[in-house]
Amino acid sequence: MLLLGIDVGTSSVKVSVVDVESGDILASAQYPDSESEIISLRSGWAEQSPDMWWEHVQQAILKCNSLGRYNPANIAAIGIAYQMHGLVIVDESQNSLRNSIIWCDSRAVETGEEAFNALGKEKVLSHMLNSPGNFTASKLAWVKKNEPETYSKVARMMLPGDFIAMKLTGEVTTSNSALSEGILWDFKTNTISAHIMAQFGFSSGIIPEIKPVFSEHGKVKESIAEKLGLKAGIPVAYKAGDQPNNALSLNVTQPGEVAATAGTSGVIYGVTDQLLYDKQSRVNTFAHVNHTAQDQRLGVLLCINGTGSMNRWTRDLIGSSTNYIAMNNAASNIAAGSNGLYVLPFGNGAERMLNNKIVGAHLQNIDLNLHTQAHIFRAVQEGIAFSFRYGLDILRENGMQPSVIRAGRSNLFMSDIFSQTFVNVTGVPVELYENDGSYGAAVGAGIGANIFKTVSEAFSNKKPVKLVEPTKETLEDEYQAWKKLLQQQLEPLNK
Structure with a gap:
């Protein structure tokens, strides 16, 4: 079947x-x-x-x-x-x-x-x-x-x-x-x-x-x-x-469990059994797939519009012959922090986590004598990871305290640079799985058609293929410098 x-x-x-x-x-x-x-x-x-x-x-x-x-x-x-x-x-x-x-x-x-x-x-x-x-x-x-x-x-x-x-x-x-x-x-x-x-x-x-x-x-x-x-x-x-x-x-269907994606957009999505809402509406709460009035399951969603789209734009800007594997390999030769080059990856419309402000994408602190394509490749992935940290801190304000995050080994999570930066700057380990949205939709169909009697039965064969854990390289100083640059962009928009 x-x-x-x-x-x-x-x-x-x-x-x-x-x-x-x-x-x-x-x-x-x-x-x-x-x-x-x-x-x-x-x-x-x-x-x-x-x-x-x-x-x-x-x-x-x-x-x-x-x-x-x-x-x-x-x-x-x-x-x-x-x-x-x-x-x-x-x-x-x-x-x-x-x-x-x-x-x-x-x-x-x-x-x-x-x-x-x-x-x-x-x-x-x-x-x-x-x-x-x-x-x-x-x-x-x-x-x-x-x-x-x-x-x-x-x-x-x-x-x-x-x-x-x-x-x-x-x-x-x-x-x-x-x-x-x-x-x-x-x-x-x-x-x-x-x-x-x-x-x-x-x-x-x-x-x-x-x-x-x-x-x-x-x-x-x-x-x-x-x-x-x-x-x-x-x-x-x-x-x-x-x-x-x-x-x-x-x-990820039970309270306290958290998932992440880094495709065209980037998302952290945690499940709760409480009717939570952010007073500034920077994160959003929706009925999860298994939500009922009697058994509440809400998904608290943090969205970043420009993640994979920022990486794609960078690839296309550099040249059509460049592929993501080559970009990742080049970025791996650059030290963490990209020698002071920072990227704000917010060029894909109004960002809810930034109070629906349109900030735009920015490359900051470019040194024409130092920074190369490889620096840009790494800074883009680090900037996207920093934006996840910024959003995760908002989720933490709203009661989400993940001890581990699950993600599919696809899109940006196929990059070791991005995955390790994400883990180091958030301080949360990531379990990577070999699946994607079409797989989830197929399994969902099995549950909906009563072919699987429970969600647990549907996923009984699935195990993580990799665990990415934090190293000593926290990138906290780099993140704080990035955050300061973001706040400088937001300041005139908040007046």
Whole structure:
């Protein structure tokens, strides 16, 4: 028996097929090979086409099937992970009405702030655990105000994973976890937020049917199954945002457990059983994949927009012939601290942990007679690690005190330089696992389809492949110097 996991990322779509009995990934495929386009019509805007995602999902599944390592007829359930906070709107015929306004788009910050003040900050935080910020509800309100003709045609609003499930099944569903990441869920009443719906003037009919994360969200249509070489009627049994899903893929589901990722964006995600919120909304609390009203499991999320994107920008700036392995090798020849060169990696929109300020990316203290490409490569990875430390300290203020952090051995965590810098500057060991978002989505499907009876059963075969522990090289002085530079950039923005 097999499970299919789909991970709709910002850069590409990845799919994996997992064997239920062994827990092994039999095959994986990514589409496209190059990074997907982000459309930025104005500074701070970021959009992608939902129909592009759907085309990439289909191509990735067909590519995976073509490897010949499994029989697609044996796939028993499908799970979907997706980039969080994106807005997708469709008409009555389930056609997308505009590009998705994706997670790193900053246009709705002012809209969210107006709602935050109008409703009352304490009310919003105590009920929704977050400021509306530039999350999905605020993005929809922006469309309502600025594109009224488009808004008038909206039959349903949804998150990116809801859209892909709809294309597979024809059914439109969502979950409390998805609605919480859009700041549409009231944790005190365990219902859609009446406050937000009234503030923005949304009709209740615009929200899809709400189902548990682990449950059937529709069955694959015959026409789609035939096109993709699958059996008709396979259930889509799981949908979750990429960060809750990443936590699931690392078996992070219980209070005190913490996961991290360093892909396009960087995230630290810890689980709690308390309705926690940061009074400045620098970190965000969402319903975790296993959250219920009776058994609370909340994910406290710290996001840094520009991590892998900063590393990619550096690679592209230096030249297309440079790859990440060569960058890592060059950086390894430079001493820790990069000879005083510092990088602020905040060039990807408004940063929530910086109170929704747009700081921009900066290279500081460049010495034209000393610093080389290799210094830049190392300083970029150190700057990203320092930004994680800055965010982790905010999480610590809010009660998170991780003794170990789990991460997939992918993206920046494939770099020994980054991994060791992350551990040394935070003081927290990291367990690295061989898995990714598509693996987590596949396992989630197994749980949702009751193929696995418990989460523990689903991950019984998974062990860490590496433990990275702190060394004597703490980089505390370098971090404090970096933090001072950041505060200098923030000072005029805070006036």
